[in-house]
Amino acid sequence: MSPFVGLLLFFGTLVFSYLEAFVKLFVPVKRKSVSGELVLITGAGHGVGRATALEFARRGSRLVLWDINKHGVEDTAAECERLGATVQAFVVDCSKREEIYSAAEKVKKDIGDVSILVNNAGVITAADLLSTQDHQIERMFEVNILAHMWVSATPTFVFTFLWEHF
Numbered sequence: 001m002s003p004f005v006g007l008l009l010f011f012g013t014l015v016f017s018y019l020e021a022f023v024k025l026f027v028p029v030k031r032k033s034v035s036g037e038l039v040l041i042t043g044a045g046h047g048v049g050r051a052t053a054l055e056f057a058r059r060g061s062r063l064v065l066w067d068i069n070k071h072g073v074e075d076t077a078a079e080c081e082r083l084g085a086t087v088q089a090f091v092v093d094c095s096k097r098e099e100i101y102s103a104a105e106k107v108k109k110d111i112g113d114v115s116i117l118v119n120n121a122g123v124i125t126a127a128d129l130l131s132t133q134d135h136q137i138e139r140m141f142e143v144n145i146l147a148h149m150w151v152s153a154t155p156t157f158v159f160t161f162l163w164e165h166f
Helices: 003-026 047-058 070-082 097-110 134-152 155-165
Strands: 038-042 062-067 087-091 116-118
Touching: 038 047, 047 062, 047 070, 047 116, 062 070, 070 087, 087 097, 097 134, 097 155
Parallel strands: 038 062, 038 116, 062 087
Antiparallel strands: none
C-alpha cells in the first residue's frame, strides 16, 4: 500500500470516528438492563470492587461477592443489602485455584448461573521492583494474572458464558 493511500485511510477513519462520537453525544446508545442479572465480583471487599458491587446493587442485580478479607466482603454485602440487593458473600483466596473452582461450583449449584463476571481481585506492592521480595512478586503474579485466568476459565463458568453469549 502506498503512503498516500495509508494516510488517506487514516484521515478517513479519524473523521468517521469523530462524526460517530458527535452523533452518539446527541443520540445515546440504549444501555443494557442488569436488573435481576447474577453478577460475580472478585475483590469485592474494598476499593473498586466495593464500588462496583454498590453500583450493581443500585441497579437491581443479584450479587455474589468474593474476597479474601472476610470483614471487608461482609461489610460490602451488608451495604448492598441495605440498597435492596440479594447478596451472597464468600471468602475466597483468588491465588488458590482449588478455592476458585470450589467456590465457583458452589455458586453454580446453590445460586445459579453467573451472567456477569467482574474479575477485579488484585494485589499491589508499594515498593519499586528492585526492592520487592520474591514472595511478593509471586503473590502479585498469582492474584493479578493467574487468578484472572482461573476465574475466567473455570469450567463451571466457561460453558455458561459461551452458551449465553455466542
